[in-house]
Amino acid sequence: MRAGVVVAARPGVEELAARAEELGLHSFWVNDTPMVHGDPFVALSLCAKATSRIRLGICVTSPALRSAPAAASGLASLNALAPGRISCGVGTGNTARRTLGMRPTTTARLERFTAALQDLCAGRSTEYREGDRIRDIRFLHAGAQVNTADPIEFVVAALLGPKAAAVAGRRGTGLISVGMLDPTAWHALHETRRHAAQDARRDPDSPMESRAKSYVLTSLHLLDEDEDPDGDAARDATGHLVLSLLAFAADTAADASPFFDQLGPEERDAVRRLLDRRGTTPTAPDRHIKLYPGYLGRIAPQDRDLVLPSLMNALALVGTRDDLLTRITALEQAGVDELLIQPVVDPPAEMARLAQLLT
Structure with a gap:
């Protein structure tokens, strides 16, 4: 390929x-x-x-x-x-x-x-x-x-x-x-x-x-020998994609979009935590100003907990x-x-x- x-x-x-x-x-x-x-x-x-x-x-x-x-x-x-x-x-x-x-x-x-x-x-x-x-x-x-x-x-x-x-x-x-x-x-x-x-x-x-x-x-x-696939290095390498999906879900949660409802309980909780952490809500007219700074850039260490293993596996190649x-x-x-x-x-x-x- x-x-x-x-x-x-x-x-x-x-x-x-x-x-x-x-x-x-x-x-x-x-x-x-x-x-x-x-x-x-x-x-x-x-x-x-x-x-x-x-x-x-x-x-x-x-x-x-x-x-x-x-x-x-x-x-x-x-x-x-x-x-x-x-x-x-x-x-x-x-x-x-x-x-x-x-x-x-x-x-x-x-x-x-x-x-x-x-x-x-x-x-x-x-x-x-x-x-x-x-x-x-x-x-x-x-x-x-x-x-x-x-x-x-x-x-x-x-x-x-x-x-x-x-x-x-x-x-x-x-x-x-x-x-x-x-x-x-x-x-x-x-x-x-x-x-x-x-x-x-x-x-x-x-x-x-x-x-x-x-x-x-x-x-x-690419994992080193005995490296944790859910460790900080893997989360840093893949977190920008995961947070982009969470930001999209947060941005559309109030739009009657089926996307948010298709997420599992853990993923929906991560969306709520992202909104709280950014100081906004799904209906705030200025939520785009809060959700998208640094979009598709390297994530902050304090956001690593939002990079769920389920989403890493779905969106990225780690192994x-x-x-x-x-x-x-x-x-x-x-x-x-x-x-x-x-x-x-x-x-x-x-x-x-x-x-x-x-x-």
Whole structure:
């Protein structure tokens, strides 16, 4: 299986990208969460100049954050800096919108956005709408400013259900998901994508469709001999994913969302403790200000007790080398093409361990 990393956009990120390339990793992604992380287009511009082979991706942008013309311009500009090496995840903005105190957009809007990006980034015209006004648009500048000749890879974020996988099927894109390590769930997503492609009269077995790849984003901790799998080191390496899930549950607990009710008693108690610890409630209008600082960054030691073993096992890969390879092989057999990790404790060392494991 291929291997890659996802990091927060920040100064110096290009040094990590160069190191990832040296290690033989396949891809290097940065988050697009404006109120939490730096700008991904700025970060990847630096990475493009510091690397020559590794793929560079945005994980993930959304029509609720950026208009299609603005996003396409940024992507095609990156493609001019790193021809044929650009990937872009697209989603409803589940995290990036919630950090603004807003709800994600709809899958219908996501599909229109994805189609517009595909058209514009390939040099085609597309329909653009503002209110009742509809116009055809396309890039009007030519030459070295943007690159529409080399293909950009698009992947749809499928987090909570099959609708996004169906969008991927109809649009001929790949899939990306966070913490979804159940091979059965991946089989279901791929079946949904395949059926949607057939319904859209796309041939799921054509060479173009076969290039659509699937990515799973997780965290990885390789245990030393006799190391406690629930110890501090494992919790620090995986806690950012666990707390992201708890924050989502806390943020949506009052929205009649089935997600909170599907959690077990211990997990629901952890959500309540997180809310109390952050000094907010499920209905506070400013809860996003309290829940998301430091989102997807290294957790504080005082929050280690919230990193429950049940959630670590569900969302992250913790184990011996043989344990990890067994789980990764099962994901590969379920159609996952690339394992992405988000290193937060010691990124260079964590990238090196990933490379040793998979490259």
